[in-house]
Amino acid sequence: MTQVLDHDPKVAAPPAKIPRRSRAPYLRTIGLYAITLWALVTVVFFLPRTLPGNPLRHLDDPDSGTFIHDPVERERVAAYYGLDKPLIDQYWSYLSDMRRGEFGWSISQNQPVSTLVKNRLPWTLLLTGSALALSSLISFFAGVTAAWHRGRFADRALIVVLSAARAIPEYALAAALLIMFAVTYPIFPQAGAHRPFATYASPLDQVGDILFHLALPLTALTLGLAANKFLIVRNTVISTLGEDYMVLARAKGLSRRLLKYRHSGRNAMLPFITALGIQAGFAVSGSLFVETIFNYPGMGGLVERAVFARDYPLLQGLFIFLALAVLFANLLVELLYVKLDPRVRRRR
Numbered sequence: 001m002t003q004v005l006d007h008d009p010k011v012a013a014p015p016a017k018i019p020r021r022s023r024a025p026y027l028r029t030i031g032l033y034a035i036t037l038w039a040l041v042t043v044v045f046f047l048p049r050t051l052p053g054n055p056l057r058h059l060d061d062p063d064s065g066t067f068i069h070d071p072v073e074r075e076r077v078a079a080y081y082g083l084d085k086p087l088i089d090q091y092w093s094y095l096s097d098m099r100r101g102e103f104g105w106s107i108s109q110n111q112p113v114s115t116l117v118k119n120r121l122p123w124t125l126l127l128t129g130s131a132l133a134l135s136s137l138i139s140f141f142a143g144v145t146a147a148w149h150r151g152r153f154a155d156r157a158l159i160v161v162l163s164a165a166r167a168i169p170e171y172a173l174a175a176a177l178l179i180m181f182a183v184t185y186p187i188f189p190q191a192g193a194h195r196p197f198a199t200y201a202s203p204l205d206q207v208g209d210i211l212f213h214l215a216l217p218l219t220a221l222t223l224g225l226a227a228n229k230f231l232i233v234r235n236t237v238i239s240t241l242g243e244d245y246m247v248l249a250r251a252k253g254l255s256r257r258l259l260k261y262r263h264s265g266r267n268a269m270l271p272f273i274t275a276l277g278i279q280a281g282f283a284v285s286g287s288l289f290v291e292t293i294f295n296y297p298g299m300g301g302l303v304e305r306a307v308f309a310r311d312y313p314l315l316q317g318l319f320i321f322l323a324l325a326v327l328f329a330n331l332l333v334e335l336l337y338v339k340l341d342p343r344v345r346r347r348r
Helices: 024-049 072-081 089-101 113-148 152-169 170-184 203-240 244-251 256-294 300-308 312-340 343-346
Strands: none
Touching: 024 089, 072 170, 089 152, 113 152, 113 203, 113 256, 113 312, 152 203, 170 203, 170 256, 203 256, 244 256, 256 300, 256 312, 300 312
16 A cells, blocks of 8 residues: 655645734724714815804894804803804814713704704604504505515505605695694694603603694604605515525425525615615604604704704704714615625624
């Protein structure tokens, strides 16, 4: 028997040690979010200052009730709010305050910006989060149903209804719902998030009152968000119906429910999740208009008053909190995407 020498090149080398997963993609993701946050903070600072006027213009207007005749006193007020400094100095002061978690003092509301946001942001998150969740459920199940009944009445009816809802702006849909179901047929309340000065027998009664006031704003925002995801799910499921694994699943005699949601519907989850992340920003902006229509006590009315008053600190604080909410939603979607797609985990 011929002995194989150690240096024989035909001898297979021991398998190389598999390297650990690189942390570079995670660090890159964090870096991208940090850069995005800095860009948003910068835009939030400069954007309100591009508007005509300034927060103290009413002090120069003799017709206003807060007119200050003495120009020296007006300069003192401007110096108090830091508006007499060069723009770049205001920017660095703004970044310094942000680093300490301070959002300034509202010039028009005469309250801390953090207090105003704390009172309003939960209502906006309730409306936006509920609309995203409800529209996701509606669009997913409606998309799968339409794909399985493609060309039939159910498919055509869903396409017509949701496409029409997609074509109508949220504020127009909100106004139509308000006129129809709160004025013409007063089924739901016209404004607010709960009954003023109401006393509730139990927490359940309070929740019911809040949901009752939420019904119309939530419907207006949900219908507009559901259409895009519906079409994505429908087209994706239709493209999978003729695949080999679907034929094999039918041959195995699997139930219709498993075929629809576990086999075909599951393949629509990745583009569905991607669309959900993109819609987070549109949901926040759409909710501001809907809140204004229904006088809902969220961020919409506060943004409107801040824009009208050119209240720089308040506008900065509002947009920063809204941007953080959108970034957080996108981060959750990205983490969920990694969880659903094993290929992404292997690349990382």
